[in-house]
Amino acid sequence: MSASMPGSHSNPSVNSDGGASAPLVAADGRPLKTSLRRALFKNKLRAILLVAPLMLFLLVAFIFPIFSMLTRSVESNEVVTIMPTTSSALQGWDGEGLPDESVYAALAHDLKEGQINRNLGRVASRLNYEYSGMRSTITGTARRIARVESPESWKETLIEAHRNWEDTNVWRVIKRESSGYT
Numbered sequence: 001m002s003a004s005m006p007g008s009h010s011n012p013s014v015n016s017d018g019g020a021s022a023p024l025v026a027a028d029g030r031p032l033k034t035s036l037r038r039a040l041f042k043n044k045l046r047a048i049l050l051v052a053p054l055m056l057f058l059l060v061a062f063i064f065p066i067f068s069m070l071t072r073s074v075e076s077n078e079v080v081t082i083m084p085t086t087s088s089a090l091q092g093w094d095g096e097g098l099p100d101e102s103v104y105a106a107l108a109h110d111l112k113e114g115q116i117n118r119n120l121g122r123v124a125s126r127l128n129y130e131y132s133g134m135r136s137t138i139t140g141t142a143r144r145i146a147r148v149e150s151p152e153s154w155k156e157t158l159i160e161a162h163r164n165w166e167d168t169n170v171w172r173v174i175k176r177e178s179s180g181y182t
């Protein structure tokens with residue numbers, strides 16, 4: 001049977017005597033295997049470059065905002081930023097009994113500063129989420145002690161201004177919220 005007969009299938013990489021011939025080459029003279037590999041790589045690269053803007057859009061439009069919301073959901077820095085003196089003074093308190101006079105003095109200082117800066121509402125609202133009645137406790141106390149200069153005892157003055165300052169749970173909430181993260 002000859003190789004040129006119609007209907008016969010011949011393998012072009014094998015010559016008529018069954019031996020291997022030269023590899024198949026593309027129109028540009030390169031081996032067909034190399035040309036095919038290069039064409040597949042170009043197709044994959046083109047596909048990646050077509051999808052890259054979409055991925056960038058998804059990253060900017062969805063992933064970053066979700067990550068930002070997750071970060072903000074556990075971040076609680078109102079107490080630390082608005083009441084820094086109280087936050088640092090409470091670090092030495094063990095959570096048992098009422099804190100000492102220095103913590104009350106730090107609170108009075110922060111309440112006066114917050115009253116002047118008009119930012120007590122943020123910290124009062126944040127603490128009110130954790131312990132009901134804290135908004136009125138903080139804002140009312142700040143108004144009552146605004147003109148008090150240096151009393152004999154800040155502890156007594158603040159407890160007189162609002163009874164919640166003798167509640168240990170109030171101080172535990174403030175200490176817990178002083179960490180910056182919930």
